[in-house]
Amino acid sequence: MPEFQVGDKTVYPGYGVAEITGIENREISGSQQKFYVLRVLGKDMTLMVPMSNADSVGLRNLVTxxxxxxxxxxxxxxxxxxxxxxxxxxxxxxxxxxxxxxxxxxxxxxxxxxxxxxxxxxxxxxxxxxxxxxxxxxxxxxxxxxxxxxxxxxxxxxxxx
The missing domain is CATH 1.20.58.1290 (CarD-like, C-terminal domain)
Known part of the structure; x- marks a missing residue:
């Protein structure tokens, strides 16, 4: 599973290329989780993906x-x-x-x-x-x-x- 940093470009399936604009901690059901904050390029859209779920949602690097x-x-x-x-x-x-x-x-x-x-x-x-x-x-x-x-x-x- 790739580890992304702020500023990295990544691909979110179905949405396209997104830039990691931040990593935030959020409390969900009483436990702290880290989230990638993604800005989808070319769209006025921001998504949050739990770092622990990045692989399962298909978040990946750009193609080689x-x-x-x-x-x-x-x-x-x-x-x-x-x-x-x-x-x-x-x-x-x-x-x-x-x-x-x-x-x-x-x-x-x-x-x-x-x-x-x-x-x-x-x-x-x-x-x-x-x-x-x-x-x-x-x-x-x-x-x-x-x-x-x-x-x-x-x-x-x-x-x-």
């Missing part, structure tokens, strides 16, 4: 350069069968992947929806899911590669052009 390469491989991979399940079932499967916080699984969601978009018009829900996956992916890749989000977005668009 090696993991960045794996994410791009997932995006470039073709020939994967896209689920033919109903949209409701696919939506549930995609949300489960996004909630893991695993960038490769999020990349799979983005890839599948981008490929589906080339075959048919996406529904409102599918478009929202695509934008959510893209936002999470672009935000973390930009920080990991020390590039602007626009540049990362352009790289991703080029893969599906």
């Amino acid at each position: 350069p090696e993991e960045v390469d794996q994410v791009y491989e997932v995006l470039r991979k073709r020939g994967e069968k896209i689920s033919t399940a109903t949209w409701n079932r696919r939506h549930r499967e995609y949300m489960d992947k996004i909630r893991t916080g695993d960038l490769s699984k999020i990349a799979t969601v983005l890839r599948d929806l981008c490929l589906l978009r080339s075959d048919k018009d996406l529904s409102y829900g599918e478009r929202n899911m695509l934008e959510m996956a893209r936002g999470l992916l672009v935000q973390e890749l930009a920080l990991a590669k020390e590039m602007g989000e626009e540049a990362i977005d352009s790289e991703i668009e080029a893969i599906f052009a």
Whole structure:
């Protein structure tokens, strides 16, 4: 389990990149607990996570350069069968992947929806899911590669052009 410090950037599954802005002691049910105070980047949102639960909620470090390469491989991979399940079932499967916080699984969601978009018009829900996956992916890749989000977005668009 990684130990985070104030100022560290971390990933909170489903929310994206957050900065540790503080570590606070709080009394919960009569016992003292330490909490990470997280500010989610790009959103007006602050979260508190008990340090003892950081692992179980999926709080993790940003991806490494090696993991960045794996994410791009997932995006470039073709020939994967896209689920033919109903949209409701696919939506549930995609949300489960996004909630893991695993960038490769999020990349799979983005890839599948981008490929589906080339075959048919996406529904409102599918478009929202695509934008959510893209936002999470672009935000973390930009920080990991020390590039602007626009540049990362352009790289991703080029893969599906």
